[in-house]
Amino acid sequence: MSEDLQLAARARAASVVELASELIRRPSRGGIDDYGPVLGVLEEWLSARGLPHRRLHDDAGLLVGLLVEIRGGRPGSWWTLDACVDTAPYGDESAWSFPPACGDVADGWLRGRGSADSKLAASMFCHIAADLAPHTETLHGGLAVLLDVDEHTGGFGGARAYLADESAVRPAGVMIGYPGMDEVVVGGRGLWRATLTVHAPSGHSGSSKTVVGAISRAAHLVRLLDAAELPGVDAASGFPLPPKLSVTTFHGGEGFSVIPDRCDLNIDVRTTPGFGAHDAETLVRKIAAELDADLPGPRPTEVTPVVAWPPFRLAEDEQPAAALLGAAAGAGLTVRAKTAGPSNIGNLLAGEGIPGVTAGFGVPYEGLHGIDERAHLAELPTVYAVYHRAVLDLLDS
Known part of the structure; x- marks a missing residue:
């Protein structure tokens, strides 16, 4: 991996954490909280950087997500980075050792509900879109960033609205920003x-x-x-x-x-x-x-x-798995391709004719869906650089 990308990732890390912290401080528990405030933070950030974006609504008119679109200047396939910004419930708040919506950093951990799943990934993907925006004339196809607020309900309304949107280009593949550095999920029952x-x-x-x-x-x-x-x-x-x-x-x-x-x-x-x-x-x-x-x-x-x-499974040499695994290897990481027992949004996408889906590459974490959810930040620059490299490779052809 180029030293320039690694340096850029380290320079971006503080801003990624800052935006993720603001997202964590806006409770967005699936089916419980109003999603307007958390999406408002993203919209303000995107607007300040001139990044094209729009809200997604379901058939009933309910707000289910936000879509960012970076259109390249050359013909090619579109690819999508996907992260949910709704979260699991807090559970027993008295069992937490810190407030679930604190969004602070302590001992190298970003703390609060959504830090691991998946507000840090949402922030990272928005920053990657911002990195690409000044160079669109050299890119083939385009990049979409899907920010779903109907994921933890099991409805996947953001993904459904995205795929049903006639003005959106259907992607050739999707990379979902779930946490964990050891594995990339390339299939599921x-x-x-x-x-x-x-x-x-x-x-x-x-x-x-x-x-x-x-x-x-x-x-x-x-x-x-x-x-x-x-x-x-x-x-x-x-x-x-x-x-x-x-x-x-x-x-x-x-x-x-x-x-x-x-x-x-x-x-x-x-x-x-x-x-x-x-x-x-x-x-x-x-x-x-x-x-x-x-x-x-x-x-x-x-x-x-x-x-x-339906079940789905990508071979390791199929995109976008090849780009993501290749970028991870280029960063010196040993990452295993995994076919998961539980189903995930990749199955929904496969049912819609998009079999090219990966999930599960992100920073180390603790407490996902449980108490004291937190994400480890030391590895953030590496994860950022891997996704950035993978996206560039996909948009280079």
Whole structure:
């Protein structure tokens, strides 16, 4: 990596931390706080530097993000840096050793909710956009910076609004600024989720007539689901993880004297290229039919699909993974490419036809989504220089 980039990154670090601190001081807990103040800080900063930006709204008109666009002077692909500026809730504030919205620096750590996930990355990406702006005539394609405020809700409204925006250029790939320096996530299992509704005759728990209630039928269904045979790792596909099925909620009944006539379960199936959403649904419906045959009820068990995201995986020589891993190696870092078990926004993007997604390269951190969230700043110049180098390489062709 060039010495000029490293020197520029060190010079930028104080400004990156200053903006991130201001963002942390504006609470933006997903589904709880008003996002106007935190986006207002970003808008003021961007406007002061003449960087083109605009707000993103969902179909209901709700504010879900901010988009910065740096258009190059030569033809080429567009690439996106993505960081959320909404956060997880604080949890038990009395358990924190510092105020969750303090945004200060102590012993080399930036402290407060969002410092790790992902207000420091949001600040860093805005600064990289500012670095590129004076040199647009030499860039191919363009760079978008997506600042999502509907990420921790699970709605990913900013990403959805960005992809639905007809005036925005669809990117060839996205780099998501989650923290952690050891790994770059280049893939993830997909998911298929459904609600299962089990029916049974109702009755009085004290009646002399025996009734197999919905809870008993649902418990049998859980045993069948837990015993389901799923395929292992498909070596031929190159995908390193197997599918997984979990029962995640179980609701039914009230009080003591009534045997309920309904019980609802939530099912989460993590999918792979060799075992996709269709396979998951086929398996779960087969198991539901087996329950109805073993313990017949007044109505068939209902299977209601909720959401499906495809799995995705980039090879290390595919973009933008190649640019990011190459820049990290150039900075002397040993960074592992990882296919994640949990799904992430990369699955949503893959479902929208954008398979080129990375996530998970940033500064070391502690307390993400927990108490005393903080981000270590000593590594910030290196992380900044790696992203800057990767973006320049992507926009150079």
